[in-house]
Amino acid sequence: MRKLELTTRIIQKHLCAKLNCDVDSGNAGQLREALNDLADKDVTAVFLDLSDVRKMDSAGIAVLVEIHELMKKRIKRLALIHTPEAVHGMLELMGVFEMYSDLDAGLKAAGQKAKRLHDSTRLLG
Numbered sequence: 001m002r003k004l005e006l007t008t009r010i011i012q013k014h015l016c017a018k019l020n021c022d023v024d025s026g027n028a029g030q031l032r033e034a035l036n037d038l039a040d041k042d043v044t045a046v047f048l049d050l051s052d053v054r055k056m057d058s059a060g061i062a063v064l065v066e067i068h069e070l071m072k073k074r075i076k077r078l079a080l081i082h083t084p085e086a087v088h089g090m091l092e093l094m095g096v097f098e099m100y101s102d103l104d105a106g107l108k109a110a111g112q113k114a115k116r117l118h119d120s121t122r123l124l125g
Contacts, residue, residue: 004030008038014110015041016081016103018049023060031060035067035078044076047106051082061090068096079106 004027008017017038023031038046048064050056068078079098083091091097100106 003027004034006034006038010043011103012107012110013043014045014047014107015043016047016049018052020052022054023056023063025057025059028057028059028063032063032066035063036070039067039071039074039076039078045079045106045110046071046076047079047081047100047103049081049103050084050087053084054086056087061087061094064091065094065096077110079110081106 003021004023005020006017007020008015010016015038017035019031021027035046035048064078064080071078077098079100080091081100081103083099088099092099098106098109100109
């Protein structure tokens, strides 16, 4: 098992983190700690790039759900990008995660959400 590592960069008040290995019960705790640290950052969203993840077991998925809920409570978002086919179906069935084909698609969606939050036009009825 390779050591879990996240590389990060800030783009437009969002954080993009790339996970470099598979996730299982052996390193899910490390992932939890790393994502908890990211959830504390002063960003509106974390885009987690899973392009280097070939497989993820239930322990890894449980960590993603946990961090998703934590960020939601903090009025932040956890979105997944480049989700590999091996885990995409399972994550999609859960219906919890925002998943995008790439960072550009995620940033575009984030921009649209921000516009809706700041839209001064409201229908009263």
